[in-house]
Amino acid sequence: MLLGVSKSRAALLLSVLAVSSTASRLVVGWVADSPGVDSVVLYSIALLIAGAATCTLPALRSYQLLCGYQLVYGVCCGEYLPFGGSVAQWLGRWIRDREVASSTPGGCVSE
Numbered sequence: 001m002l003l004g005v006s007k008s009r010a011a012l013l014l015s016v017l018a019v020s021s022t023a024s025r026l027v028v029g030w031v032a033d034s035p036g037v038d039s040v041v042l043y044s045i046a047l048l049i050a051g052a053a054t055c056t057l058p059a060l061r062s063y064q065l066l067c068g069y070q071l072v073y074g075v076c077c078g079e080y081l082p083f084g085g086s087v088a089q090w091l092g093r094w095i096r097d098r099e100v101a102s103s104t105p106g107g108c109v110s111e
Contacts, residue, residue, distance in 0.1 A: 005063055016067055017074040024078025040090050046079035 005013075032039050053072045060066050 005066070009063060013066055013070050016070040017077075020071045020074030021078040024075040028079045042079060046076040050076035 028042065031037060032042060050073055053069055053076070057069060060069055
């Protein structure tokens, strides 16, 4: 037992992660379909929160704190996993626009 957590309680931690991720996907999908919502911004915020939460992981010494971490991380995973495709498309357009700008005389794209 690591940190005094039994196998069954460790399995519950994974369940918390799975349920929070699934619920988050439903909510974020609904929010992302709203007009004026930028999926790249949502993706970035989720990635930032997940990274910050993971940085706190070595300091978490109780089961309740581990459950809280799994909840936060699950919500963030539910947000950023579905947006991988839209972020890849945005990045592809951004790179393409930079290549076009650098290949035109004077370095700017004419409209």
